[in-house]
Amino acid sequence: xxxxxxxxxxxxxxxxxxxxxxxxxxxxxxxxxxxxxxxxxxxxxxxxxxxxxxxxxxxxxxxxxxxxxxxxxxxxxxxxxxxxxxxxxxxxxxxxxxxxxxxxxxxxxxxxxxxxxxxxxxxxxxxxxxxxxxxxxxxxxxxxxxxxxxxxxxxxxxxxxxxxxxxxxxxxxxxxxxxxxxxxxxxxxxxxxxxxxxxxxxxxxxxxxxxxxxxxxxxxxxxxxxxxxxxxxxxxxxxxxxxxxxxxxxxxxxxxxxxxxxxxxxxxxxxxxxxxxxxxxxxxxxxxxxxxxxxxxxxxxx
Numbered sequence: 001x002x003x004x005x006x007x008x009x010x011x012x013x014x015x016x017x018x019x020x021x022x023x024x025x026x027x028x029x030x031x032x033x034x035x036x037x038x039x040x041x042x043x044x045x046x047x048x049x050x051x052x053x054x055x056x057x058x059x060x061x062x063x064x065x066x067x068x069x070x071x072x073x074x075x076x077x078x079x080x081x082x083x084x085x086x087x088x089x090x091x092x093x094x095x096x097x098x099x100x101x102x103x104x105x106x107x108x109x110x111x112x113x114x115x116x117x118x119x120x121x122x123x124x125x126x127x128x129x130x131x132x133x134x135x136x137x138x139x140x141x142x143x144x145x146x147x148x149x150x151x152x153x154x155x156x157x158x159x160x161x162x163x164x165x166x167x168x169x170x171x172x173x174x175x176x177x178x179x180x181x182x183x184x185x186x187x188x189x190x191x192x193x194x195x196x197x198x199x200x201x202x203x204x205x206x207x208x209x210x211x212x213x214x215x216x217x218x219x220x221x222x223x224x225x226x227x228x229x230x231x232x233x234x235x236x237x238x239x240x241x242x243x244x245x246x247x248x249x250x251x252x253x254x255x256x257x258x259x260x261x262x263x264x265x266x267x268x269x270x271x272x273x274x275x276x277x278x279x280x281x282x283x284x285x286x287x288x289x290x291x292x293x294x295x296x297x298x299x300x301x302x
Contacts, residue, residue: 003027003167005072007091009036009061011049011241012104013078015144016134021059022146023170028060030068037061049241053144069094074102074167076134077120080242081107084116088123095124100160102132102153107244108186108251113258115185128181129157132164135184136202137210139217143173150174152203154184176202186252192259211245218243226272227279249273264289 006017009031017029031037033048040046040061044054062068069075069091079087084105095101101124103116114122121128136151143149153168153175155161161177169175178184183198198204211217222243225235236246249270256263264286271277 003072004074004076005030005068006076006078007065007068007087008078008080008104009033009040009046009049010078010080011140012138013076014040014046014050014055015053015138015140016076016078016104017059018053018055018144019170019173020168021056023173024058025167027058028062028068028072030065031061031063034063037063050141050144053141055144065091066094069096069099071096072099074100074164076102076104077116078104081105081109081116081244082242082247085109085119085123088120092124095126098130100130100132100164101126102134102164104134105244106135106185107248108255110247110251110254113251113255115182117181117185129155129160131155131181132161133181133184134168134175135207137206139210139214141216146172148172148174150176150202150206152176152178152184152201154178154181154203156181178203186255192255219245222246229279232273232276246273 003026004020006013006027006029009029013029017027021027029040031040036046036048040055040059044057046055073096075095077084077088101120103120105116108115109119117128117131117133121131132153132155134151134153138149138151149172151173153161153164155164156179158179161179165175165177178198180195180198182192183194184203186192186194211219214220218239218241222235222245226232249266253263253266253270256266268282268286272279272282
């Protein structure tokens with residue numbers, strides 16, 4: 001029995017599992033690809049997703065979901081948003097009766113516009129106070145190498161958030177708690193019932209800065225290449241990992257429309273991604289918008 005089962009051996013799932021195992025948390029990670037599992041167990045590496053990183057000897061990997069989940073009290077979900085619901089439905093019958101689910105996944109389910117924590121609760125058939133999210137300005141390779149990092153674990157049940165904090169907190173990985181799950185998962189502010197203060201924290205501005213400025217960020221890479229004039233399909237084809245923002249932008253825009261929240265930057269990003277709009281023209285269109293108060297439309301005033 002593991003203290004934590006991590007479902008998904010991509011870059012962030014592996015990095016987070018590595019942090020836990022290095023901090024003496026009994027951790028098992030499930031990988032979709034048998035060769036990745038064999039590499040983690042044998043060479044202590046995951047060259048497909050975290051090249052150049054040595055993983056802790058205590059981290060176990062398996063290709064067997066039941067083995068990974070066997071009575072684990074905490075199940076961490078590192079599954080891409082497009083496959084998230086399907087995987088949670090698959091593991092639901094294998095879950096320990098009172099297991100906590102923790103989502104590492106950023107994004108919105110495109111068809112339902114549900115946040116990942118909402119998808120997890122619905123797909124697993126559990127109450128939302130048994131679902132938490134972990135988010136912050138984290139770059140998988142830096143975290144896996146033991147560089148200083150910080151994140152927020154959010155759960156509606158404050159006691160459970162604190163329990164997860166104690167489990168996840170490590171010497172080089174600080175974990176803070178929050179009960180504002182919506183605010184940690186999305187950036188649409190109080191229009192969705194989130195606390196505006198959440199956006200000033202690690203999961204808001206912190207995450208935004210890391211994503212926008214770091215060369216290690218997949219979203220940054222896609223944006224930079226689009227700015228150079230490359231076609232989106234060519235950029236995606238050259239990557240072996242998923243840039244969640246490419247898929248999530250459409251869902252965010254649909255959600256913003258549902259609550260009448262104007263998102264001028266996101267709407268231009270959507271035009272570039274989905275309509276092939278010229279990047280410079282979209283920047284120019286932002287600069288020629290009518291001048292308005294700084295926080296117009298954010299605090300429910302239009």
